[in-house]
Amino acid sequence: MQAQSIGKQKYGIGKLWTIFGGILFVYLFLGFMVFPCLDTLTSIFSTKDAAGNADPFAVIRFFFAGNMPTFVLNSLKLAVLLVITVNVVGISIVLLTEYFDIRGAKILRLGYMTTLIYSGVALVTGYQFLYDKDGILTNWLLQYFPNIDRQWFSGFSAVMFTMTFACTSNHALFLRNAIRGIDYNTVEAARNLGAKPFKVLMKVVMPTLLPTLFSLTVMTFITGLCAMSAPTLLGYNSINPEIVRLAGSTTADEAFPQARAALLSIILAMFTILLLSVLNHYERKGHYLSVSKTKAKLVKQKIQNPVANVLAHIYAYVLFIIYMTPVVMIIVFSFQNWQAIRSKTLDFSSWTLINYFGSQDYSYTTSRGKTKIRPDAISGVFANEKTIGGIRLSFVLSAIAAALACVIVVVAVNYIFKHKNKKRGKVVEACLLFPWLLPTILICYSFRIFFNNEVWYVFGNNLYYGENVRFLIIMAYTVVKLPFAVRMIKAAFYAIDEELEDAARNLGASALVTFLRVKLPIVLPSVLAVFALNFNALFTEYDMSATFHSSHGTSYAMVIQSMCNEEGRDGMNMNASGRRCASTVFIMVISGLILYLVYGVGARDLGERLAIRERRRKRFKAVCGKLGLSRAAAEETDKAEAHIE
Amino acid sequence: MIDLKDITVRFGDFTALHGINVHVNEGEFFTFLGPSGCGKTTTLRTITGFINPSGGVVSMQGKDITHVPIEKRNIGIVFQSYALFPTMTVRDNIAFGLKIRKMPKDVIQQKVDTIAKKVDLSEEQLAKAVSQLSGGQQQRVAIARALVTEPAIICMDEPLSNLDAKLRVNLRNELKKMQREFGITTIYVTHDQEEALTLSDRIAVFNKGYIEQIGTPNEVYNHSQTEFVANFIGDINKLQSDIVSAMNLAEDKVHYIRLERIGVRAAGRGDSVPAGNAATFTGTIESQEYYGLYIKYTIRAAGQTLKVVEKNDGINIYEPGDPVILRIDPADIMSY
Numbered sequence: 001m002q003a004q005s006i007g008k009q010k011y012g013i014g015k016l017w018t019i020f021g022g023i024l025f026v027y028l029f030l031g032f033m034v035f036p037c038l039d040t041l042t043s044i045f046s047t048k049d050a051a052g053n054a055d056p057f058a059v060i061r062f063f064f065a066g067n068m069p070t071f072v073l074n075s076l077k078l079a080v081l082l083v084i085t086v087n088v089v090g091i092s093i094v095l096l097t098e099y100f101d102i103r104g105a106k107i108l109r110l111g112y113m114t115t116l117i118y119s120g121v122a123l124v125t126g127y128q129f130l131y132d133k134d135g136i137l138t139n140w141l142l143q144y145f146p147n148i149d150r151q152w153f154s155g156f157s158a159v160m161f162t163m164t165f166a167c168t169s170n171h172a173l174f175l176r177n178a179i180r181g182i183d184y185n186t187v188e189a190a191r192n193l194g195a196k197p198f199k200v201l202m203k204v205v206m207p208t209l210l211p212t213l214f215s216l217t218v219m220t221f222i223t224g225l226c227a228m229s230a231p232t233l234l235g236y237n238s239i240n241p242e243i244v245r246l247a248g249s250t251t252a253d254e255a256f257p258q259a260r261a262a263l264l265s266i267i268l269a270m271f272t273i274l275l276l277s278v279l280n281h282y283e284r285k286g287h288y289l290s291v292s293k294t295k296a297k298l299v300k301q302k303i304q305n306p307v308a309n310v311l312a313h314i315y316a317y318v319l320f321i322i323y324m325t326p327v328v329m330i331i332v333f334s335f336q337n338w339q340a341i342r343s344k345t346l347d348f349s350s351w352t353l354i355n356y357f358g359s360q361d362y363s364y365t366t367s368r369g370k371t372k373i374r375p376d377a378i379s380g381v382f383a384n385e386k387t388i389g390g391i392r393l394s395f396v397l398s399a400i401a402a403a404l405a406c407v408i409v410v411v412a413v414n415y416i417f418k419h420k421n422k423k424r425g426k427v428v429e430a431c432l433l434f435p436w437l438l439p440t441i442l443i444c445y446s447f448r449i450f451f452n453n454e455v456w457y458v459f460g461n462n463l464y465y466g467e468n469v470r471f472l473i474i475m476a477y478t479v480v481k482l483p484f485a486v487r488m489i490k491a492a493f494y495a496i497d498e499e500l501e502d503a504a505r506n507l508g509a510s511a512l513v514t515f516l517r518v519k520l521p522i523v524l525p526s527v528l529a530v531f532a533l534n535f536n537a538l539f540t541e542y543d544m545s546a547t548f549h550s551s552h553g554t555s556y557a558m559v560i561q562s563m564c565n566e567e568g569r570d571g572m573n574m575n576a577s578g579r580r581c582a583s584t585v586f587i588m589v590i591s592g593l594i595l596y597l598v599y600g601v602g603a604r605d606l607g608e609r610l611a612i613r614e615r616r617r618k619r620f621k622a623v624c625g626k627l628g629l630s631r632a633a634a635e636e637t638d639k640a641e642a643h644i645e
Numbered sequence: 646m647i648d649l650k651d652i653t654v655r656f657g658d659f660t661a662l663h664g665i666n667v668h669v670n671e672g673e674f675f676t677f678l679g680p681s682g683c684g685k686t687t688t689l690r691t692i693t694g695f696i697n698p699s700g701g702v703v704s705m706q707g708k709d710i711t712h713v714p715i716e717k718r719n720i721g722i723v724f725q726s727y728a729l730f731p732t733m734t735v736r737d738n739i740a741f742g743l744k745i746r747k748m749p750k751d752v753i754q755q756k757v758d759t760i761a762k763k764v765d766l767s768e769e770q771l772a773k774a775v776s777q778l779s780g781g782q783q784q785r786v787a788i789a790r791a792l793v794t795e796p797a798i799i800c801m802d803e804p805l806s807n808l809d810a811k812l813r814v815n816l817r818n819e820l821k822k823m824q825r826e827f828g829i830t831t832i833y834v835t836h837d838q839e840e841a842l843t844l845s846d847r848i849a850v851f852n853k854g855y856i857e858q859i860g861t862p863n864e865v866y867n868h869s870q871t872e873f874v875a876n877f878i879g880d881i882n883k884l885q886s887d888i889v890s891a892m893n894l895a896e897d898k899v900h901y902i903r904l905e906r907i908g909v910r911a912a913g914r915g916d917s918v919p920a921g922n923a924a925t926f927t928g929t930i931e932s933q934e935y936y937g938l939y940i941k942y943t944i945r946a947a948g949q950t951l952k953v954v955e956k957n958d959g960i961n962i963y964e965p966g967d968p969v970i971l972r973i974d975p976a977d978i979m980s981y
Contacts, residue, residue, distance in 0.1 A: 499728035502695060507742035507794065508716035517741075521732035606732055607774035 014511060021411065028408075029431045031457050032475050036446035037438060040262045043449070047256045059259040068242075068260065072267055075238040078159060078231075079224030085164040086220045087213065089319065090171025096316045098179045099205065101300040103313065111320040114327050115169045117591035120540030121229045121557040122584045125564055126326035127162045128153070128233065129333070129581070136329060136344040158234040159227065165322060166230070167223055170216055178212040179205070184296035197301060211283070218279045222272055226439045229542035229557070233564070239264050240441045244546050247445050258449060265442035273437050327588070334581035341577045355578035356586075359383040381582040390559030391583060394545075395590070397470060397555065398538035401477030402531045408432075408478070409485040410527055413493050414515055429486065436483035444547035447476050469553040476544050481534045492526030493519075525603045532598040536591045556587065646671040646830050647692060647798060652701035654687050654854075661687045663854045664701065669798075669832060670846075674824055676833045678841040679851030680877065685834045688851070689800050692832065694718050705797060716745075721791030721799040725806055727783050729775040735786050736761075736771040742794040760793045764823065780808050781816055788823065798830040805840065817843060838878050842866060850874045867903075872981040875901050882907070884978070885949040892924045892973065898980045904954040908972035909942065911963065923974045930967045946971050 045056040063069065093112040097105045115123065130137045131153035141148055153161075182205060190200045228240040246254075246261035303309040333341055340350040352358075358379035381387050412428055419425030435443060451463035451472055463472040496519055504514040545557035560583065563576040604612070647669040654662040662684045669675045677685035690696045692703060694715035703711045710718055729738050736757055743753045761771055764785040775783060784804060791799050804820075805813045821844050824831050835841050841848050842862040849859045850873070858870040869875035884892075884900040894900050912927060928946025935957075942953045942963060951971065955961070963969060 497726050497728060499724040499726050500730060503722065503724055503728035503790075504730075504741070505695075505715045506693060506720070506722045507790070508745040509741075513745065518730055518732075521730075524732075605774065605776060606734065607776040610734070610772070610774050610777070 021415075025412070025428070025431070027457070029434075032447075032479055033431075033434055033443075036450035037442065039450045040265060040442065040446040043262045044259050044266065047259045059256055059263050062255060062260065063263060068264065071237055071239045071242045071264065074156075074236065075225050075227070075240075075268075078156070078163075078227060078236070078238060079221045081160060082163055082167065082224035083217055083220050085160060086167045086171070087217060089164055090168040090175060090216065091213070092315070093168060093319060094171055094175045094179055095201075096312065096319075098176055099201070099298070099301060100312060101302045102316050104317075105300075108316055108320050109172075111324045112168070113172050114323055115166055116172065116595060117536065117588045118327055118330075118584070119166060119169065119537070121233070121542040121545075121560050122540045122587055123166050123326070124162055124229050124233045124542075125560055125580065126330050126584060127158075128564070129577075130326050130329055131158070131161075134344065137325075139344050154235050156236055159230045159236045159238075162230045162234065163224065163227060167220055170219060175209060175212055175216060178209050180298060182208055182298050184298045187298070187301075188296075197304065201301075214282055215279060218275050221275060222439075225271055226268060226441060226543075228441065228546065232542070232546070233561070239268055240439075240543060243441050243445055244543075247448060247547065261445055262449075265439065265445050268439040269437065269442050272439055276436060330581050330584050334578065334585045336578065338578055341581070354379050355582035356380055357382055379579065381579050381586060384579060386554075387559055387563070387579055387583055390554055390556045391586065393470070393554065394539050394556035397473050397477060398535050401474045401538060402481065402535040404474065404478045405481040405485045405534060406489070406527050406531050409482060409489050409530075410520070410523070413486065413489050414519065416490070417493050429490075432486045433483050435479050440480050440543050441547065443479055444476050444544045447472055448547055464548075464550070467552045469548055469550050473544065473548050473553055473555070476548070477538050480544070481538070485530050485534065488530045489523065489527060492523040496522050525598075528598045528602045532594045535594060539591065540587060556583070559583070646673070646706060647832070648702075648704045649688070649692070650702045650704070652688070652691055652703065653699050654684075654691060654696060655699040661854050662691070662698070665854075665856050667849055667856065667859065669830060671830055672828050674821070674831045674833065674844060674846045676835060676841040676845040676848045677851060678835060678838060678848050678877075680836055683851040684854040685836075685851045686802060687854075689802055689832060689834050693720050693722055693800055719794075719797045721794065721796035723784075723787045723791050723799065723801040723804045725803045727787040727804070729783060729786055729790070731775060733775070734771070735766065735773055735775060735778065738775060738786055739771075739790045739793055741790065746794070756793055757789075760789045763826070764789045764792075781812055781819075784808075784816055785819075788820075792827065792829070796829075798832060800832045800834075802834045803836070805835075806837075813840075820844065842878070850877060852877070869979055872899060872901075875979050875981070880904050880952060880954075882951050885947070887947040887949065888924075888926065888973070891926070891947065892975060892978075894975075894978065895980065901979045901981075902973060902977055904941070904952050906974070906977035907951060907953045909944070909953050909955055909963070909969050910972075911961070912968035912970050922976070923972045926971045926973070928969050928971050930963045930965050930969060932965055933963065942969075944969060944971065 044059055047055050047058040049055040049058065093108075096102050097109040097112065102108065118126065129135060132138065133150040133153075135153065138148075138150060138153065142150065186204055186208075187200055190204045191197075195203065226240055227238055228244075230236070231238040232241045232244075243261045243264050246257040246264070249257035251257065303312055332346065334355050335351050335353065336347065337350045337352045337354060340347040354360075360379060381391075409432065412432055416425045416429050419428075448464055451458070452465075454460045454462050461468055463469065463475075500518055500522075501514055504518045505511075509517065540557060542557045542561075545553075545555040546561075549555075549558050560580055563580040563583075647667070649665060649667040651664040651666060652662055653660065653664050665684075665688065667675075667688070677688055679685045687696060691698050694710075694713065698711065701711075702709055705718070705720075730741065733741070739757045739760065740753050743756060748756075757771070761767075766782070766785055766789065770778065770782060775786060778786065787804065788799075801820075805816055808816065817840060833841075833844060842865075845862055847859060847861055848865050850857045850865055852873045858865055858874045860868070860870075865874055866878050869878060875881055881901045881903055884894070884902060886896075888894075889896060889900055908923070926946045928944040928951070931943040931945050931950065933943075934941040938957060940955050940957050940962065942955065944951050944953055946969075953971070
């Protein structure tokens, strides 16, 4: 007989829950991951020729004969160059704010981190607002350089520029943590041994950042490969926009569009699998861990060379301007009337709240220059049912999906840790990481095609029909966000001392009580952080919204795109611009608020919370003392405050 | 009180415990001592119920508890890391076990206050988060949490190992005092021989899943039953062939002598070292380590190097190169 962990003891209700959870997990995994994707894979080889005979390799032939390789090559070109530019900018912003002593680093950091709340389709349209043919900057440049091409901000270079700055969020989060984890004693030791500052940076600091940088590089490459909103809105023929176009096409328009879309999705998947395998192999080789018993906090390095110091400051603030200008412009113009927005010139006499709270139908200019009123088109974001409806839908769907992903992953990771040395634990983890192997677009495309039929295991419903599409979007959002949640929440579970669980069990707590009262409160800050990051990413995501776009599935990204389209018509519907600015500001406020609550408030441990409460109490007593309130009254209020907290 | 009979624990092909037998008396401070991986923590986890043994019986107060669930054994545990719940206040940590038992709120409050007083935790400290306490205070919280449910015995798994040396000595004394006050049967796991010798009523010395010796600190130190115990507890000299033959000791055995059992005096002084059965050897001081209370010498004598500890009287202090005479009493030699 083997020695057994007591965790293996069988409890009736617990066992039932495990069986129920297991069945549900298998159902979700097969039903919402395996079957739809398999269907996509098989559709490639189920093509028929003109006579209706099976021609399994028709689409493969079409691939080599047609223009499909162009999309693949374009995506690859974007991904490769993006790796370079994003790493250059990403490493720069982290070094400038965390490693070098640059004046105003706190402000700079805030600017560089704006992509955390201002991302996705909102960011792309924000850049368009500045740089496209009618953009503020374009107009300003044309005043001084009339020969500049008005259409300069389009195609590959525009996509590169936009994505370079949009994709540094992960650097701002993860590379920043990595650099903060460096033991300063190693820097001092290198200096003491005669290394010059640049040598220290390259030989001591950078090698410790390499594992993080490698992960970020792979993620950036995949992001570039699977780019969607920027190529679509800025006009660049890459894989993802083509998949969405083909998915919406019919055989009447062109040859086997569905199978071609499926083939492109599979090509993306193959690249993703290859890259993740490389990443996995690299991660298994191990990381450079600090061996210090007493880590010293990193001290910022002053750039000794005055010229280099000035250049670094200039570079830092140029980047800051690039990051901040679209944000500031969007905020400022959200308070301007349509005339000011149309001419893209700030008019201090045109300050208005109409883009937020206006409830009147908006006016527009005809081609003859007359101003007319368009009925049923409300100016203000909060009064325009279509806009606020899109925001509401995105908010609800993103919140449900982000929460669902967290719940599934927390329960599953708890199970994985309980069975970490057993096959079943590893199988559950592999299932949760499965969507990582597949590009988002493949999952969405598979969902759209597969569930656009009556599927038996969803009670014979067509999930792409009517309001059912919302459920489909939630499922797609959830599936796509599972791998990220697994990696982050698993790391949080590693931080739980196993003795805590033993202690709780020893004190009489059941497995469920131990989970709810001991383990969950410990991982909760990380879970909330994952929720916030996933929510913010989904709130303004474009890929899935475009794939599932329908009258019942018009999310915020689609609303913003439709507003852009309306603006595109010359002289028409200028108020859509203002509403778009206002809605973007509103989204930024919500995203910022959520990040603040999660990272600012939620990340405080109990000690910090109690210390803040104590400070508040002392301050309150001091104020009471100054105001001459009686001691009894102050104590009474004090008790009430403590009770509330 | 606690009886382990023929306890065997296997993990796959590896046998962690080979049929060990232990009896712990009521109110006793009993220590499991041994190097890492010797099976002492496995034994403790078998008693507490975290491990189901592959064979043997665990009984408490005469009742077989081998397969009784952890929470029903009525055993308190103080963990190596203290395992205090970081998301709860000190009061909530101590009250956790009582809340699980669904005790009335006023009873919980009263019990927590009483135990807190006993372990010297103030009302102010009870309202703090555990992260706001010092290492020593955290240890007291862990003890209070383990004791508040009134367990029959308390098990401690290296509770001092995370602390610095000075605090460890202070808390060791406090721990002993508390155990005496509560009069609770205590099983203590450590790899620190000094801790075991100073705290315990009895010690079980573990090695590779076996118990080598069970005895009082004096028994395991001065009358080590096995070569392993002699080597593991305290510092010791192994006697080489010259001394063995000079003293007519059995040559088919190995012979050891504790450092403080070797007498030393300056060569040629002819002073206070008594004769009797003792053998004397001339030697030369190789090195000296000054500890204040005592001085440790490394001496070259009879073809081997011997370590000797002498009380620091401030007068008889030898320097490297000084000739000395060593005195070894056969009664002090442990042979295996």
